[in-house]
Amino acid sequence: MPNIKVSSPALEISGLTKRFGEKLAVNSVDLVVPSGSFFGLVGPNGAGKTTTLSMATGLLRPDAGTVSVHGLDVWTNLVESKRHIGVLSDGVRLFDRLTGLQLVTYAGLLSGMERSVVAERAADLLDLFDLEAASGTLVVDYSAGMTKKIALACALIHAPQVLVLDEPFESVDPVSGANIRNILHGFVESGGTVIVSSHAMDLVQRMCDHVAVIADGRVLASGTTDDVRGDSSLEDRFVELVGGRRHGKGPEWLRIS
């Protein structure tokens, strides 16, 4: 069975490309995510973040390019590589007719763990995400933030080395968000790698030690957060790189007086 090398980059993407009809969503993207880093992926709406992360985690087959996780080629070792990656996808439907506890248990059993280990970890995760009281509630009846947290619990249950989280803080309340950040920082401190996509520039600047800016399916800048932002805030640097700010105040009919 192929093995991972924890010394090699957590994620290495080379020439990754995806076209949807006429739209070139991801255009020959190269990225290196160092092992043990907290890596932010930022870009405007439609930049190609979700498409890139879906290809990087074995959910969407690339048209061209390669992806490896700790040295293991993802697309030629799909089953093995998924053991090392925890994924929170944006927009992928959950089996929401299960209760929270059933869903996390299902995710654990699917990854081949013993039932007793799954039960123990599921209880820990529900406690960690403050979802104990809702463990018997159907996920379809969860709020958006609760759904995000239960999906995150599903991504963690098999104790992966690399976490790939598409918009993990969207819809999550500030207290839960701070708790999730603590959990992720703890994960990184223990040697794991976290990759998050986010539109919250302040948060990415504070939280991530590395960042990549993508727009129109291409990487515009990548490196340590301090190198990418230079003397500016990450938000100002982002706007400078990506452009597209409008200075008008909107159409006349929107003005009250």
Ligand SMILES: Nc1ncnc2c1ncn2[C@@H]1O[C@H](COP(=O)(O)OP(=O)(O)OP(=O)(O)O)[C@@H](O)[C@H]1O
């Ligand atoms: N399944 C699909 N079929 C057709 N076009 C798609 C599909 N998925 C994505 N696209 C297109 O590819 C481009 C990149 O989309 P993607 O979802 O990767 O962007 P994103 O950076 O995650 O955006 P956002 O920040 O708004 O979530 C967009 O133009 C989008 O319309």
